[in-house]
Every structure is written in structure tokens, then in C-alpha cells.
Amino acid sequence: AQSVTQLDSQVPVFEEAPVELRCNYSSSVSVYLFWYVQYPNQGLQLLLKYLSGSTLVKGINGFEAEFNKSQTSFHLRKPSVHISDTAEYFCAVLTGTSGSRLTFGEGTQLTVNP
Amino acid sequence: EAQVTQNPRYLITVTGKKLTVTCSQNMNHEYMSWYRQDPGLGLRQIYYSMNVEVTDKGDVPEGYKVSRKEKRNFPLILESPSPNQTSLYFCASSLNTGYEQYFGPGTRLTVT
Numbered sequence: 001a002q003s004v005t006q007l008d009s010q011v012p013v014f015e016e017a018p019v020e021l022r023c024n025y026s027s028s029v030s031v032y033l034f035w036y037v038q039y040p041n042q043g044l045q046l047l048l049k050y051l052s053g054s055t056l057v058k059g060i061n062g063f064e065a066e067f068n069k070s071q072t073s074f075h076l077r078k079p080s081v082h083i084s085d086t087a088e089y090f091c092a093v094l095t096g097t098s099g100s101r102l103t104f105g106e107g108t109q110l111t112v113n114p
Numbered sequence: 115e116a117q118v119t120q121n122p123r124y125l126i127t128v129t130g131k132k133l134t135v136t137c138s139q140n141m142n143h144e145y146m147s148w149y150r151q152d153p154g155l156g157l158r159q160i161y162y163s164m165n166v167e168v169t170d171k172g173d174v175p176e177g178y179k180v181s182r183k184e185k186r187n188f189p190l191i192l193e194s195p196s197p198n199q200t201s202l203y204f205c206a207s208s209l210n211t212g213y214e215q216y217f218g219p220g221t222r223l224t225v226t
Contacts, residue, residue, distance in 0.1 A: 100162060
């Protein structure tokens with residue numbers, strides 16, 4: 001079975017600092033990978049996705065992620081964070097027949113301090 | 115506006131009292147799914163539907179039922195809720211399997 005591990009449950013950073021949120025997956029087949037963000041008291045919003053092609057994926061709000069097949073990782077990065085980036089971030093992988101199921105990691109709470 | 119809606123947004127109920135959480139999407143999506151979110155566990159899939167009258171179990175289906183009689187609606191039914199079903203529930207839809215999913219705003223359920 002495919003699974004997703006987010007290596008940090010909480011990441012505190014100062015405003016304008018760079019940040020990396022780590023995600024590893026286990027899979028023996030082709031993978032489709034996603035990062036979602038959940039702002040307080042809201043639903044999930046898609047940040048970016050990797051389906052195929054370039055391993056460096058750019059998303060909304062200045063975030064990007066790099067798909068590394070040899071290390072089975074899909075880490076999320078931003079060079080300079082803002083207070084408004086404070087949220088919970090979820091890594092997810094499509095699994096199941098024809099990508100019928102979305103398996104999530106446990107989430108990483110990013111807190112940006114002034 | 116393209117969206118997934120859920121009702122109610124908040125619900126407090128008692129053990130054993132049947133309830134239904136509705137989910138509707140206006141994007142003509144084939145695929146719909148229900149998740150529950152619990153602290154430290156991320157989101158776990160309850161049931162999903164790949165088309166009208168086609169549903170299947172996710173990772174945590176026990177205690178839940180679903181139906182897909184119309185393309186736009188995918189209600190989640192708790193026949194006899196128990197306290198361990200206290201959670202935040204999300205409905206999601208996508209164009210089809212293999213595409214990104216769009217999420218509703220969530221329903222916070224408390225079972226006492």
C-alpha cells in the first residue's frame with residue numbers, strides 16, 4: 001500500500017525566512033503528488049501538483065516543490081515566508097485503481113512569527 | 115462560482131441519533147469523496163464515488179453509509195453515530211479519477 005510521511009509535525013519560522021516542509025512517499029508505481037494548504041477554519045486548497053514532466057513544480061503563493069524519484073520525496077519550499085502563510089500543509093498521493101483514492105500525510109503546521 | 119458545499123457546517127448530536135451530512139458540487143464532476151480529519155492523523159478517506167450509483171469504501175468506512183443517486187450530490191449518512199465519530203468531515207470532488215480534488219468547507223460533528 002502506498003503511504004505518505006510528513007517528517008515534521010510543526011515548523012516555526014520567522015517572517016521572511018526560507019522554509020522547507022518535508023514529505024516522503026512509498027510507492028512502487030507511477031505517482032501523482034499534491035500539496036494542499038488548510039488555513040484556520042477553512043477547507044483544503046490545492047497549492048501545487050506533480051503529475052509528470054519537470055520535477056520542479058511551481059504553485060500558488062510563491063511555493064514550489066521538487067519531485068525526487070530516487071529519494072521518494074516531494075518537499076515543499078518557499079524562499080521567503082509571510083505571516084499569512086501560517087497554516088497546516090498536507091502532502092498527498094493519488095493511489096488506488098486509476099487514481100481513485102487520495103492518501104494524505106499527517107500534516108505540518110507552519111507558524112510564521114514576526 | 116464553482117464550489118463544493120456541505121451542510122450543516124456544525125452539528126452536535128447524541129449517540130444513536132441518525133444524521134445526514136449533505137454534499138453538493140456544481141462543477142459536473144464525476145468523482146466525489148468523503149474524508150474525516152483528526153488531529154495527528156491527517157485526512158482519511160471514508161467513501162468515494164466514481165460515478166452515479168458507483169461507490170466504494172475508503173480507508174475508514176465503518177459506521178458510515180453513502181449514496182450517489184445524482185451526479186451533483188453525495189450525502190454521508192451516520193445511521194447510529196458514536197462518540198468516536200466526532201471529527202471534522204470534508205467532502206471533495208474532481209473531474210474524474212487522476213485529477214486534483216476540490217474540497218468543501220468542512221462539517222464539524224460532535225457526538226455526545
